[in-house]
Amino acid sequence: DSGVTxxxxxxxxxxxxxxxxxxxxxxxxxxxxxxxxxLDQGLQxxxxxxxxxxxxxxxxxxxxxxxxxxxxxxxxxxxxxxLGDSALYFCASSARQGEGxxxxxxxxxxxxxxxxx
Amino acid sequence: xxxxxxxxxxLRLQEGESSSxxxxxxxxxxxxxxxxxxxxxxxxxxxxTLYSAGEEKEKERLKATLTKKESFLHITAPKPEDSATYLxxxxxxNQGGKLIFGQGTELSVKP
Numbered sequence: 129d130s131g132v133t134x135x136x137x138x139x140x141x142x143x144x145x146x147x148x149x150x151x152x153x154x155x156x157x158x159x160x161x162x163x164x165x166x167l168d169q170g171l172q173x174x175x176x177x178x179x180x181x182x183x184x185x186x187x188x189x190x191x192x193x194x195x196x197x198x199x200x201x202x203x204x205x206x207x208x209x210x211l212g213d214s215a216l217y218f219c220a221s222s223a224r225q226g227e228g229x230x231x232x233x234x235x236x237x238x239x240x241x242x243x244x245x
Numbered sequence: 246x247x248x249x250x251x252x253x254x255x256l257r258l259q260e261g262e263s264s265s266x267x268x269x270x271x272x273x274x275x276x277x278x279x280x281x282x283x284x285x286x287x288x289x290x291x292x293x294t295l296y297s298a299g300e301e302k303e304k305e306r307l308k309a310t311l312t313k314k315e316s317f318l319h320i321t322a323p324k325p326e327d328s329a330t331y332l333x334x335x336x337x338x339n340q341g342g343k344l345i346f347g348q349g350t351e352l353s354v355k356p
Binding site for chain 1: 279281286287288289290291294332334336340341342343344345346347348349
């Protein structure tokens with residue numbers, strides 16, 4: 129157990145629907161990162177939050193949004209789902225030494241597998 | 246643009262047959278190079294961080310090395326339990342805390 133908790137583990141839904149993926153970071157970690165992993169794309173960075181504030185955006189679609197709450201858990205919202213959104217979605221958290229440290233290791237959760245039919 | 250390329254895409258070894266995985270990178274100021282192991286259907290698990298050329302780190306049968314352009318993950322006398330996908334990632338000075346990952350090398354070790 130990495131200490132990063134993601135729910136749900138599996139989710140099957142239909143095109144056009146909306147889902148919310150949840151992430152609880154390791155105790156004390158202030159940073160949360162979301163990644164998408166599909167067979168042909170590898171691990172793609174989506175978005176980074178630090179202590180409730182958005183810090184960086186990657187190739188995140190406009191149909192996707194995220195937020196980090198005061199208790200530091202984060203949610204990734206995926207709307208108007210398409211077949212191509214089927215993937216593993218990972219959340220990772222990092223220690224509170226701050227983003228300036230190269231030693232800031234990302235600890236990943238077990239992922240949420242999304243299947244869009 | 247920061248980029249990470251791993252080779253080979255897949256590697257099949259016999260138990261005890263040593264080999265190396267390659268990670269070539271292009272970054273505008275390397276702040277760290279990371280190796281992760283990922284088992285099917287699971288999240289990546291951290292192995293090593295390397296910071297500067299010439300640095301080496303070891304853990305059991307794995308040894309990671311770093312040059313100015315690439316990193317190698319050497320696997321000595323692998324066992325079937327070493328079978329997994331090995332991911333290389335970089336963090337650069339102008340990209341905040343995020344990691345940029347390569348596509349990974351899928352390692353299979355047969356008994």
